[in-house]
Amino acid sequence: MSLLKAVIVEDEEIGRETLRNYLANYCKDVEVCGEGTNIQEGEELITKYQPDIVFLDIEMPFGNGFDLLEKLDEINFEVVFITAYSNYAIKALNLSAAYYILKPIDIDELIAAVEKIKSNSGNKERFQNTQILADNIKSINDREQKIVLPQIDGFEVVKIKNIIRAEAADNYTILYLEDGIKYTLSKTLKHYEELLSDFGFLRSHKSHLINLEHVVKYKKGKVGVASMTDGSAALISANAKKTLMDYFASSK
Template sequence: MEDKLKAVIVEDEMASRETLSTYLDNYCPDVQVLAEADSIKNGLEIIKKHKPDVVFLDIEMPYGNAFDLLEQIPEINFEIVFVTAYSNYAIKALNLSASYYILKPVSIDELIKAIEKIKANKSNSELSIHSKILLDNIQEVNRPNHKIVLPTLNGFEIVHVRDIIRCQANDNFTEFYLKDKQKKLISRTLKFYEELLTDFDFVRVHKSHLINFQYVSKYIKGKGGQIEMADGSVVDVSVSKKAEFLDRFK
């Protein structure tokens, strides 16, 4: 019989801790909750004591946040499921790293899905890699040095945001074109990456094209026009996006 995942919950609200613990007990038989904590200080103590496989961690807590806790752990050798009320900054950071998170109020389906993913990654020796990338990004002041985890059909790949020249829609997939001439087919929509990469100087210029503004080499006039990128590729600009794109040069 497969060993259960040892878990702890770090959440300052008692009602939220009780709800999560009950859901795990009733719907996730592969998880055993060993302890709960209501603060960063107590969370550190139970993590050190129980050495869990997975930590359910609220992002915003009194006297600090989840990242303050993680920075005090020399080696993250457990997976993390972040439990959070909606925060645009937090969600973008979590999506960049492909970390597991559940929005409050907790959905049973999303909870089960997170546990299934963790079990799969644990068997593939990929424990905590998402959390490590997340923490690296949180600590990285220089935004172009941020990394992004790209889920592929065979697993995932980690690339620097600064090395992405452009992204192109391909049905429900996105093709990533990188600085080193590599091309990656990623199992997420272009809309997802538009929302994720806007803060990193990426611009949606067409329904099929999202470009890194730093790699624009030339603009060619036309009804919408075209953009030549640093790698020599040319992408169309839609009429509706033309003014927005040209405004970036003012």
């Protein structure tokens, strides 16, 4: 296999040096063509070298790694994000199923990310996850944002607003969308609760996660029941009832 051209965009010298040495010693298929310390240098390096991979620090002075992606008209490279602690960034990355490594860099995580990129090198859709992330960042309306749903043979991309509800099935989650579409996913309901809680979703019951925009009726009881736009029903626990009531009170 030919060498993968790489660019490192990281404001800290020790971070660039560590990553450069790790790649040289443990990822022999990767050749570092250039290193930048900020968004402007990163954009110039990407334009100059047309890399296969960009190792991109998220938190930098005068902007962040997402700002760099926003400046690009086209993303025709893979991105491995490097982040120290930013919860909002990790949520965005998980929504798009993008590659990321937490600081301090773990060698095994770095190797795994590079190996995944190598294995996808023949896939014409290999840049789509990063493009979805960039689209999400640019989106003014959160309801237009998208989520990547991993499948056995690849992945599906859906708009978050089209998800009606999710239901736990042991360690799996069944996601119900408009038009009767549903997906069985190999992640727990807790995982999707964490991803979607900022987008109008309520963990209404230990087994149910609902999109409040798709609730059409509520029937009270010891355990309430919400009727959804697809005709299905979701349980509402006593703890979730107040959040549901507050949401619809504020919507009047």
